[in-house]
Structures are given as structure tokens and as C-alpha cells.
Amino acid sequence: GEDVEQSLFLSVREGDSSVINCTYTDSSSTYLYWYKQEPGAGLQLLTYIFSNMDMKQDQRLTVLLNKKDKHLSLRIADTQTGDSAIYFCAEAMNSGYSTLTFGKGTMLLVSP
Amino acid sequence: DGGITQSPKYLFRKEGQNVTLSCEQNLNHDAMYWYRQDPGQGLRLIYYSQIVNDFQKGDIAEGYSVSREKKESFPLTVTSAQKNPTAFYLCASSIESRGGDQYFGAGTRLSVL
Numbered sequence: 001g002e003d004v005e006q007s008l009f010l011s012v013r014e015g016d017s018s019v020i021n022c023t024y025t026d027s028s029s030t031y032l033y034w035y036k037q038e039p040g041a042g043l044q045l046l047t048y049i050f051s052n053m054d055m056k057q058d059q060r061l062t063v064l065l066n067k068k069d070k071h072l073s074l075r076i077a078d079t080q081t082g083d084s085a086i087y088f089c090a091e092a093m094n095s096g097y098s099t100l101t102f103g104k105g106t107m108l109l110v111s112p
Numbered sequence: 113d114g115g116i117t118q119s120p121k122y123l124f125r126k127e128g129q130n131v132t133l134s135c136e137q138n139l140n141h142d143a144m145y146w147y148r149q150d151p152g153q154g155l156r157l158i159y160y161s162q163i164v165n166d167f168q169k170g171d172i173a174e175g176y177s178v179s180r181e182k183k184e185s186f187p188l189t190v191t192s193a194q195k196n197p198t199a200f201y202l203c204a205s206s207i208e209s210r211g212g213d214q215y216f217g218a219g220t221r222l223s224v225l
Binding site (some may be wrong): 008031033040041042043044045048088090092098099100102103104105 | 116118145152153154155157160170202204212213214215216217218219221
């Protein structure tokens, strides 16, 4: 079955880098996603990586994918207090139409 | 502006009552989804629809119903059969061919009186 796991909580200081980790179990996943949820709001797509890539960088965000270990990480450089939110990892199962399987989310708390 | 609108933001349900949550999108997306979010549980898929007049059950469809009569609209009814309806409900949409790039509404928080 499909299962996406994340650590529940991460606390960093403003200006530090944050690394949020995710493991998934389905090797047939084709796209892997990171979403951000601020309190009381919906989810916002941050970035995604295709399964044939190892790394993707987008401004302060870097996504690393280790297919052998089924491990995905999101690095946020120069973390700001506005980055405090819940971050969800999600996987899509195939190259055509697909629903997403979400992890339970990692709460990132950034202190000044 | 293009986006997804959910209403109401807060909703209260009495015992034995059916309530309907609204979801409208003007992104011209083919696919729409309903998720339930409980604290510490992540998102669980209730129903999804790839095209007008067609929808499929997700992981936790029992006690819920949907319709997709128009491309723009995908309302969710929480029926009296759903014994634990208190949760945050999120609607999303996507271009069918890329089901993973989902755009979310701001959510409806449902509580039981």
C-alpha cells in the first residue's frame, strides 16, 4: 500500500536553513510534491520534482530526491518567520491522471 | 482573479442534519477533489471528479455525497450518516493530465452543535 511519512515538527532560528524530510513507499511514483499550509488556510503548491530527477532548485527552495532510499527532502535557505507553516509531502502514482497521497505534514516553527 | 472559492468558511451542523459545502472554481480545470483534514492526520481524499457528470469515491467516502453537474462546481454534502463530521474540509482542482498540481480553496470548518 501507499504510505508517505514525515517528521511532525521542526524548529529553527531565523536565517538558518531548514530541512524537511519525507519517505515514501511506492517506487512507481512519478511526481513528488511539496505543499505549504498556513494556519486556517488551504494548501499552496510550493514545488515538485519528477521521478527521473535528483535535484531541483527554485530560489530559496531545494528539493532532493533519493529514489533508491525513497527519500525526499525540502531545504529552505535563509528561513524567515513567514516560512512558519505546515509542509506536506505528496506523491502521484502514475504518469497519467492521478490522485495524490499526502503525508501527515511537518510543522515548521521559525523563531526570531 | 482565477481561483477556488469555498463557502461558507464556518458551518455548524445539528444532529441528524445534512449540510452542503460549496466549491466553485474559475480555473477551467477538469478535475476537482474534496479532502478532509483532522489535526495531525494530514489530508484524506473523500471524493474526486475527473469530468462533468462523473465522480469516484476516495478513501473515506462513507457518509458523504457529491455532484458534478457543472465544470465549475463540485458541492459536497455531509449526510447524517457521517457520525464524526467535525473537521476542516478542503476542495481542490487540477488540470486532468497533471492531477498532482492541485490548487486549493481556503477551506470550510465544520462543527457539530
